[in-house]
Structure formats: C-alpha cells, structure tokens
Amino acid sequence: MNTPPSQQALKSDTFGRILLVEQDGRRFIRRDLRAGPWWLRGVARWLARREARALQHLEGLAATPELLASTRQRLDRSYMPGLAMYQRPPRGDLAYFRAARALLQQVHRRGVAHNDLAKEANWLVREDGTPAVIDFQLAVIGNPRSRWMRLLAREDLRHLLKHKRMYCGQSLTPVERRVLARHSWVRDLWFRTGKPVYRFVTRRILYWEDNEGQGPKP
Template structure:
C-alpha cells in the first residue's frame, strides 16, 4: 500500500480503528486504520474491516457506494464521496431522495449484499447534489440474493430506510410502506430481546462510547 499520502482530517475514531480523509497520488480517499485499535480489540476490528472490504468489493462499479482501493489487513482504503450524513443534512420533505435511496438499496441487494446497519443515520449520506449514498459496510452480509436469509435481511434494510422516511418525509409513505413498517420480523424481535442489550453493554460499559441514537460514536 502506497505510504506517500497525507492526512487531511480525522473523520471518526473509536475502539475499532481510526477513519481519516487522506490525499495521495490517486486523489482524496478515506482510510480506516486498525493500528489505532487496542491490542485486545485488534482481531474483531480486523474481522469487521475484512467484512467491509469484501462487501464493497462485491459492489464494485455501483454508483453511490464506496469503491475498494486497497486492503492489506491493517489499513482499508476506499473512495471518498462528498456529502454529509443524514443527521447533518436531513432530507426533510425530499421525496426524490427516498425514491433514489430505495432504488440504490435494491441495487445493493441485487449484488448479493445486505447492509445490516441502516438504522444509523450516519451510514446514509446526502451527497453534494442531493443524491443518497451508503457507507460503513462493517456488518454487511453476503449471499445469494434470492435466498430466504438474504431476503429477510433485505427486508430489514428496507424497514430501516422507511423509518427514516417516516421521520423526514412521513406524508410520502405509501399504504404498503406503512404496513411494512408495522410488520416486525423474528430477527428484529430477537435482536431487541438479546443482541441489543449485549451491544449496549459492550459499547457503553466496556468501550465507553455512546452511539448517539444512530449518529455514530463520539470521537
């Protein structure tokens, strides 16, 4: 991996690594550096970064998703998309944004990728021209798009998008979308009964950071 780069600014830092905006011979890009992780979290950080590298490689060429530039087991470089997180630039009343977001999500699923972390507004971007984009594929799952498991995960991805639509553009929800929001899968119920309490204990008690209601951990 080419080390002839300079850091422009840090974007986020947590126990699983440091994310920074970099500039090099190939232009501006984003780097996730696992060397910033404490030694006892290095393995799970590596697993998450490897999962992200595999997911964005699977999406190679798909617009409005990151493109993999390099991954050497310690540093993951991906393309930079100019924009702001959804919570920073809320798409209030922007029906076109949510229509485009649903089309983008369908394309991601057709590539055999379920994002699996779309409740976080920080993972939805509003690009400089108003288009949606997706980032942070650390929890993504890869599989056959038509398998029952992947269809279930895809539906959960969609439900999370519709929850954001309900927040920022409720008048545009269709009757079908409202029914989908009311249907809770066994996966969602299992997460709230078991996974979420464990997640909160690990992140808030052990790692000492707050998730800020989906806006990402504090640097």
C-alpha cells in the same frame, strides 16, 4: 515520486480511526485498524474483511464506495463528497427516498444486505442531493433469492422507511406503512437478546455511546 499524504481524522472509536487522506491530488478514506486497543484489533480486522468483501461485490455501483486497498492494518475506500443524513436532513425530499430505495434494490441484487442502516450516519446526502450508502462492516453476503437474504433485505428497507417516516412521512404509501408495522423475528430477537448485550459491552466495558454513528462521546 509520491508526495507524503495529508490526513484529517474524521472519527475515532474502539475499532480504529477513520481518516480523510489526500495524496497526489486524490482524496480517499482510510480506516486505520492500528488506532484501536490491541485487544480489539482482531475484531477490527474481521469487520474490515467483511467491508472489503461487500465492496468487492458492489464494484461499479456508483452510490457506494470503491474498495482501493485492504491489509491487516488498514482499509482504503474512495471518498464520497456529501453529508450524513442527520447533518443534511432530506426533509420533504421524496426524490431522495425514491432514489434511496432504488439504490437499496441494486445493493440487494448484488447479494449484499447492509445490516446497519438504522444509523443516519451510514446514509449520505451527496452534493447533488442524491443518496449514497457507506460503512459495510456488518454487511452480510449471500444468494439474494434465499429466504435469509430476503429477510435481511426487508430489514434494510424497514430502516430506510423509518427515516422516510421521520423526514418525509406524508409520502409514505400504504404498502410502506404495512412494512413498517410488521416486525420480523430477527428484529424481535435482536431487541430481546442482542441489543442488551451490545449496550452492556459498548457502554459498560468500552464506555462508548453509539451517538448516531459518530463514535465515542467526549
């Protein structure tokens, strides 16, 4: 007989609530889509479907979550022990960033571009000091050899290299510095058009600050 689950809220935002659930001796993460405003639940479900599809493509990749269940009301994924990058900064840890780049290459080979790696909250430093990536709500799936997916993969890499510049800048290679210096048209278009709209909606309508992926400010 299953025991009732214990739940600990980790984060709440306009698209739901993230819970750490413990049941029958196992721990997992639940994205509760019912916790947000009713008028945003359609968007929350759409984002959850994107995440579920991405996790299915990444099945078996140890440094990404495992999809456990996905319904109209929730998404369950495996729990990955560790701390967000901003909570445990990998300062001077070249091994971390080498492993993170290798992880990104594996994700991209599966035909998945994360598309939200500027947030340090989406990079974990696990208990053994190795990297993991979470939160695939904005992931894009496609042929990894297509021009579009290669462009998105390059943007993922640029975001990783920005973190490396912050915490391990002395180890940036000349090639990595050139990648950082070269902005794609996707990035420029986002900053000119998408980001102002995003800020207006989240800050003026939803009263929500991104706050490094931690959700609304008190």
